[in-house]
Amino acid sequence: MNEYRSNYLGLTVSSPKTGFFCRWWNRRLPLQALAWELQPEYPAPIVAVRVDNVLEDLEYVPERDCLVEMVDMSTETGLRVYGQSLAFVLMRVARELFPGKQLEIQFSLNKGFYGELLGDEPLTPEMVDRLRERMWEVVRAAEPIKRKVVSRFEALHILEASGRQDQADVLRFRSREPVNIYTCGDYLAYSDEILVPHTGMITTYQLVHYFTGFLLRHPDQSDPFRIPPNVEQKQLAYIFRESDKWTKIVKVGDVRDLNLHNEAGRTGELIRIAEALHEKKIAQIADRIAEEPEKARLILIAGPSSSGKTTFAQRLKIQLRVNGLDPVNLSMDDYFLPREQTPRDASGNYDFESIDAVDCALFNDHLMKLIAGEAVELPRYNFHTGDREYHQDIVQAGIDRPIIVEGIHGLNEKLTAAVARDHKFKIYVSALMELNLNPMNYIKTTDARCIRRIVRDHRFRSHDAPRTLTMWPSVRRGEERWIFPFQEEADVMFNSALVYELAVLARYAVPLLEAIPSDSKVYGEAQRLLTLLDYFRPMEDLEVPPNSILREFIGGSCFF
Known part of the structure; x- marks a missing residue:
């Protein structure tokens, strides 16, 4: 050193x-x-x-x-601090400009946050203009954002005395100590995230009117000094907004509502409704494919880590069989190049997440032969030797036998370049968590997937929580490069999140995270996730059906 x-x-x-x-x-x-x-x-x-x-x-x-x-801000943690500070200032300005109204941040979108006014009133372009102008005044003034660390009991008293009953109602469900109370001007709120010390540090952002709400964009890790180019994500926004409306229909718009369902003994009904929604959506996708099977000879399923792609593929296959189709499954992993030909990353390690690690030439050759009705002997990749093997696994496809391929590169045209686009049906699967702690703090999709992976890795891959958390930033970098840029290429998106899942996962994840010692490099991240899970009243998994996507992570799946 x-x-x-x-x-x-x-x-x-x-x-x-x-x-x-x-x-x-x-x-x-x-x-x-x-x-x-x-x-x-x-x-x-x-x-x-x-x-x-x-x-x-x-x-x-x-x-x-x-x-x-x-x-x-070149780190994911730093960017999270910046983004949460930005959201805090927006909320402060909104409360000042529109007393009696409540802004709600609902989900991540286009390197930023999407939000709306609570209730049925739309946010107008003029209102967003006023927010933007006032935000810039607050930023230029470099107003202090003061942090006070207090006990949970004291925090509840401060919030209630300041008219922040919306925050106090959620904090009541949390037991972990202490609590961060932040103030800026006359605005006061608690936050589980760390914020910057003054508003003058958050000068790079963009606030625009979007749909019936707003889009607040910030820099990304690759260039923290400017807003990245706008990438329209209409499909993703639609799925998020659809999920948000659905949670409100079942009266589970935030963690408080979920806990009240749990305490009232209504979890069984909630689980059945959530699972029925998944089944309905999967059936609709299968119906769409079956309507024009000649245009869906190749079904490509992609999505980020821990999205439940494997279970989704199995359930889709069942629904396709209901429609008279008999799909053929191809594993992208079996088409990895021999180990000595595998590209390496900047650290010199094998980069199995790169599309260049896949033998695209052989993969396309097999796809074209299968689509033409020819028989193909499929390879099997031996991860121990790093070589491709053949075991007389011969398959043949036809008009009634679409080919299903699941893998991270499914939406990337390079993977299937030899197959005409009108013969492909692309599906993007992700766990787009649509649940808030309170109007300023939504539950990040990334956190939900990370908790899924911690549980799955421990139960089925003999990986402890520190190893999963240590690997997670690398996984996220791979997603940013190889998955997210292609998500709008999908013909349809499927949201694999379940409104009740974190209450079930908490039973499995909390002991694993609590076992991480304080001298571990991932101790702080473990504590952050523990604070998130602390808001949930633990829920039994007895009524989670065996075909649930959640079973892929907690065990008991009928598919594995």
Whole structure:
């Protein structure tokens, strides 16, 4: 490690870019002072710090020697801090401009957040213009965002006394201590996320009118100094908004509603309704394919990690058989190139997530032969030897035998370049969680998928929670490169999220996360996920049916 001496602060640190031991001599100065001094060493603005593996704001003052890491916007954590701070300022401005109305952030979209007014009143372009103008005034003023760490009991008292009953009602379900209360001007709210210390740090954003609400966009990790090019995501927005309306129909718009269902003993009915919705949607997709089977000779299923693609493919196959079709399954994994031909990533590791790791030439050759009605001997990839093997697995397709392919590159035209587009039916599957903690804090799809994966990896892959959490950023980078850019290519999208699932997953995930020691690099992330799961009243899984997508993660599936 390279030693770095800070004359201004009177401390010695090592390896300023990747984390360092901080022997703190001047305990009256917050870590913001150190961040200013180290900022030239970082490619993006520093927005928070990690102290002994726990995320803290820049105003944090260490009281003992500690391990310190700067968190900048080139990381997923830093971007989350920035985005949550941006949402906080928007909410502050909305409460000031439109008293008596409540803005709600509903889901992630197009490198930002989509939201609407609660109730049936649409947000007009003029209202968004006023929000934008006032936000910029608050940002230019660099108003302090002050954090106060209090007990849960004190937080409830502060929120109720400040007229924030909407937040207090949800916080009652949480038992973990302590609670962060943030203030900016006259606005007050609690947040489980760390925020930046003043509004002047969130200068890069874009607020526009969208559908009947707003779209608040922020930078991404690749370029934290500008808004990325606009990518229209109409299909994704439609699925999210459809799911939001459905949760309101069943009266489960947020975690509080779900917990009340649980406490009232109505979970069985809720599970059956949620599963029936999945079955209906899958049946509709199968009906659409069966209407014109010549245009769906190749069915491609893609989506990010832990979306339930495997169970979806099995259930779709059953529905297709109901329609008189007999699908053939091809595994993309069996078409990996031999190990010595596999590309490597920047760290020199085999990059199995790259499309260049797939033998696209052989894959397309087999697809064309199958579509032409020829018999093909399918390969089997041996992951132990890194070689392709053949075991007399011969298949033949026809007009009544569509080919189903499930894998991360399914929507990428390069994978199936030899097959005409009008012979392909592309399906995007993702767990688009449509549930809020409160109007400012929605449950991120990424977090829901990560919790699914932690449970599945432990139960079926002998991976502990630290390993899954350590691998997760790499998985996310692969998704950003190989999956999300192609999602709007889909002919149809399927939302695999279940409104009740986190209440069931909590029973499995909480003990795994609680077992992560405080000296682990992923300890802080584990604590963040534990705080999220703490809001849910645990739910038994006895009434979760064996064909449920959730069974792919908790066990008991009839397909595996």
